[in-house]
Each structure stands twice: as structure tokens, then as C-alpha cells.
Amino acid sequence: MEGTTQRRVELYVRSLAPCGTSTEQNEIVERLRDLERRDVVDDVDLTVWGDAVCLDGASATVGTGRHVADRVREFHSWCGDGRTSLDPFFTWSTVESSLSGDSFRRVVLPQRCLALYDDGQLQEVYPRQVDGAVESLADGVRSLESATNGNADPSLAFEEV
Template sequence: MSSGESATPLEELLPSTETSLTAEVFVHSLAPVGSKRQQDALVERLSGLADEGVVDGVDLLVWGDSICTGSVLANVGSGERIVSTIGEFYALAAKRGISISPFFRITKVTSSFADESFRRIVPPCRCLALYAEQKLVAVFPCVVDGVAYTPEDAISVLERTRSASVSSRAMADESS
């Protein structure tokens, strides 16, 4: 960005280019109908950024198409991790003044057959969390100032702002 340009709201969500980042991708399944191509493209782009040194690593977590928060399964292993991570997403959104609610629908399910009801979170089919020094710094999709930003939007900003920064640092290191 030149000195006369101001950062976009999306660019302001991301830490400075000197901060190392890791990425975590969350998906409904490894091959859902209708979004496998987008999942693959998302992970390929992030892997490319990892190969370039723009991000330090990429991880993947399958969280299913809904999470029943009152289930005993939400208190152990990956179930506990998923519920805790979504809680971190909401805490970050509140702290940063952004919204993730449109993408993480919370519903109550009632079954007349089993005479029971439960609360569930329906997460987006693709989600990207960015961490700096193992601390959550950004989550996508999100809404900032009324504009929705996707994981792909975040990757575009990383490609544009950080790839150039990594390249210039590498050239400086080689000239030393």
C-alpha cells in the first residue's frame, strides 16, 4: 500500500506484515456436495502461502454441518475443541466490533418423535481462522461495517500484502 492509500476494513483486521501467522481451515466434511471445489481451492491457496513463507502453517479441522452444544460429545476431544473455538470466534468478534452471527446460526431443534429438544450451532461450510503466536487474530467469514468478507477475501489480502513483504525481506536477506 502506498503512503497515500488507506487500509480497507479487511486489511485492518489483519496484523502487521511483520507478524507471523498460522491458518486453520474448518469445513463441514472433506468432500461435501457443492463446496468441495471451493474447499480445495482455499486450502491450495493457503498451502501456496505457506510454501512462500507468508503463513507458517495450515491446519484443517472437520466440524460437521452442525454442533449440538448440549451433548456430552461437545465436552470431549475434538467436540470440546470445536465448541471452544467457536466461543473464541464470538469473543474475538465482540472485541473487534465485527459480526460472525450471520454465518454461525444458532437454532433450537425439537423432536416430537423423541420428545426432546436441543440447541445447535450451524457453522459455515468453510471458515478460516488466523492466529499470531497461537492467539486468534481474525476469523472469516465475518461482517465488518455491513460488508461480508469470506475466507477467500482474506487470502486475497494476504496474497497482495504479505507476499510482497516476504519477497522484499528475502531479497534484503540475500543481499546481506
């Protein structure tokens, strides 16, 4: 990899083998691993993050729960420029327990999410909207591929956001 920039890619998924999407998910992982083999990125990490997280709950203070909660906060802070939004891919809601009467805010997470870091600084998050235009996870992978070879691989089959 040219220069001294350390580039890391983090892929977040709801499950390692979701119904009907494992082929697409495997393709995403293989493309990211290929970018790693070609020294386009230095590291590829995969985290299973479930379907929702309560950022203020006890489970968001330890282990993977803390990692996921920290990343969700970081992603939302990153898009504070007014042009970029993670809506509707990260959906916030208030949930009220019929048993305890307590309420809490949670965020429903996308099926998949890609984050790109350069030297530890968040640079990109997919899926997202920029100036109202949707940019999918596939767009993020294509962007990484095109940065190295001048054009994206047209065989990239997955198109979900």
C-alpha cells in the same frame, strides 16, 4: 517469515469432498499451502466440523467435538467489539426433541471458515460482517496474499461466503 510471530491458519470445512465444491475447496487448500511454502504462515491446519454443533452436548466435551465447540465459542467471543458479527454465517437455534421433549441450543456452522492466529491469539475469522459489510473466506485468503506481495492474486476463483 520476518520477526518471531508464529502465524497459524485454521481452515474448517463440512466435508472433505462436498458435492459441487471440491474444486473450490482444493483451491483454497492449495493457496493456503502456497502461503505456508512462502513462509507467510507457519502452519495450515484443516478440520472437518460437520454442519452443526450443540455446545452443551456430551459430544462437545471430547476430541474433535471439544475442539469445534471451543473454536465456535472463541470465534464468538472474538467478535465482541460490536463492529464484527459472524451472523448469518453461524446460525443459532433451539431444537426440541419430539421423542424426549428435551430442548437444546445448537449452532449451524458455515460450509467453510478460516481463522488466523498470531502467537496463539485469534486475529481474524472469515466469513464475517464488519460494520455490515460481508467479508468472505476468499477475502481472508486475499488479505494474507496481499500482505506479502502488495496485491492479491486476481485469479482467486472461489467467491462463497
